[in-house]
Amino acid sequence: MIETGTGCKEARIVEWIPEQTMQQNYDFSSYFRPSIIILKILGFWRPERNMKFKGIYNCYTALCSLIWVQFLLSQIIYIINNRNDVQEVTAVLSVTVTFTINLIQMMFFYKNTNYLKILIKEMNRPLFQVKCQKHYHIAKNTERMYKLMFKSCLYLAILTDALVTVVPLMGKEKKSSIKGWFPYDYTKPLYFILTYIFQKLVFIWNTFICLNTAMTIIGLLTQFGLQCDLLCCTLDSLDDFYTEGNVLYEISLEDKLKLTKDRERFSIEMTKNLVICVEHHRQIIRVVKDVERISGTGLFILFVGGGLILCSSLFPLSVSSLILQSAFNTPWIGCNVKFQKIMLLYMMKTSKPMSILTGGLFTMSVPVFVSTLRTAYSYFTLLQNIQ
Structure with missing residues (x-):
C-alpha cells in the first residue's frame, strides 16, 4: 500500500475495503454452470471422487456410451450393405461422420474433465479478478454476451431437435429421417415406433452433449479474451492502481495526485503495477497453453466437423494484439529508466500473438477454415462427378 500519512491511509481503508471485497469475488465460473448441469444430467461430466452413488453414475455413463455406439454401428452396417x-x-455418411466426430471429441473431453475443472476454478484467482468499476462493467458485458450466445445456441438446438422429430411424421408416409440397419423389419408399426424413438433420443442427446461441450470450451476462450480486455484496461490506466499483496487495487484520486508529484515514488509504484501486469499476461499465456494441451486434439476433431463455430469462438483471442498498444499508453514518459526498460521488454513479449494449435499440427484461423471449406467442396464435386 502507498504510504500517504496515517490519516489518509486510514481513510482509504474505510473507503476501499467494501470495494475490494466486491471486486475480488466476481464469479467467473458462473459461465460454465448451465453447461456442467446439462452434461451431468446426460452422464458426461466426470464425477468427483467423493460423489455419492458414483458407481451408479459411471454405469449410467457407460450405458449412454453403449447406446451411442449402437447407433453408429447401425449406420456403418447400412453403409457397408449399400456400398x-x-x-x-x-445420405447416411453425413450423419455417420458427424456422430463419429462428436463421439471421439466427447471421449477426449471426458478424459480431460478433471483438468477442465482445475482451469475453471483458476479463473477466480485474485490475479484474474476485476480490479475497478471499468473492469466490472467489461466483465458484466462479456458475461451477458456469453449468456446470450448460450441461450441462442440452446434455442436453436431445441428447435432443430423439434423439427427433426416432428417433420418426418407430418407426411403421408411415416418414415425416419435417419437411415440405418436393424436386425428386424422396422417398417412394422411397433418396431417403427421403437426405432424412431431410439434414433431421435440419440439425436437429441448428441445435440445437447455437443452443444454444452463446445460451449464449455467457448466459455474458456471467452475468458481469455476477457482477461486480455481487463489487462488492456489496466495498462491504459496503470496510474489508477496501486499494488498490495501482489494484487492491484484502484487508488483514490487524492493519493494519485500526491503520488504523481514525486517522480521517484511514482516510478516505483508504476514498476510494481507493471510487474503485476506482466505476471497477468504470463498467466493468461500459461492457461491458453494448458487448454491447448488438454483439449487440442479434441478441438482439432471438432474443428474438422464444425470449423465455423470454432473460428468464431477463437475470435476473442485476437484482442491480445491490443495489449501492445495498451502497454504503450501507460504513463512511461514520467517514469525512470528502470520502468522504461521493463516496459520495453514487456512490449516485445506482447508483440507475439496468442494462439492454439490443434492436434499439434496447425493454428486454428480463418485461412485454415477457408482451406477446410475448399477441401469439403472438392469432395462434394468428386461425389457429383461419380454420380
Missing part, C-alpha cells in the same frame, strides 16, 4: 449405391452412402 455400391453412392446416393444411399452419401
Whole structure:
C-alpha cells in the first residue's frame, strides 16, 4: 500500500475495503454452470471422487456410451450393405461422420474433465479478478454476451431437435429421417415406433452433449479474451492502481495526485503495477497453453466437423494484439529508466500473438477454415462427378 500519512491511509481503508471485497469475488465460473448441469444430467461430466452413488453414475455413463455406439454401428452396417449405391452412402455418411466426430471429441473431453475443472476454478484467482468499476462493467458485458450466445445456441438446438422429430411424421408416409440397419423389419408399426424413438433420443442427446461441450470450451476462450480486455484496461490506466499483496487495487484520486508529484515514488509504484501486469499476461499465456494441451486434439476433431463455430469462438483471442498498444499508453514518459526498460521488454513479449494449435499440427484461423471449406467442396464435386 502507498504510504500517504496515517490519516489518509486510514481513510482509504474505510473507503476501499467494501470495494475490494466486491471486486475480488466476481464469479467467473458462473459461465460454465448451465453447461456442467446439462452434461451431468446426460452422464458426461466426470464425477468427483467423493460423489455419492458414483458407481451408479459411471454405469449410467457407460450405458449412454453403449447406446451411442449402437447407433453408429447401425449406420456403418447400412453403409457397408449399400456400398455400391453412392446416393444411399452419401445420405447416411453425413450423419455417420458427424456422430463419429462428436463421439471421439466427447471421449477426449471426458478424459480431460478433471483438468477442465482445475482451469475453471483458476479463473477466480485474485490475479484474474476485476480490479475497478471499468473492469466490472467489461466483465458484466462479456458475461451477458456469453449468456446470450448460450441461450441462442440452446434455442436453436431445441428447435432443430423439434423439427427433426416432428417433420418426418407430418407426411403421408411415416418414415425416419435417419437411415440405418436393424436386425428386424422396422417398417412394422411397433418396431417403427421403437426405432424412431431410439434414433431421435440419440439425436437429441448428441445435440445437447455437443452443444454444452463446445460451449464449455467457448466459455474458456471467452475468458481469455476477457482477461486480455481487463489487462488492456489496466495498462491504459496503470496510474489508477496501486499494488498490495501482489494484487492491484484502484487508488483514490487524492493519493494519485500526491503520488504523481514525486517522480521517484511514482516510478516505483508504476514498476510494481507493471510487474503485476506482466505476471497477468504470463498467466493468461500459461492457461491458453494448458487448454491447448488438454483439449487440442479434441478441438482439432471438432474443428474438422464444425470449423465455423470454432473460428468464431477463437475470435476473442485476437484482442491480445491490443495489449501492445495498451502497454504503450501507460504513463512511461514520467517514469525512470528502470520502468522504461521493463516496459520495453514487456512490449516485445506482447508483440507475439496468442494462439492454439490443434492436434499439434496447425493454428486454428480463418485461412485454415477457408482451406477446410475448399477441401469439403472438392469432395462434394468428386461425389457429383461419380454420380
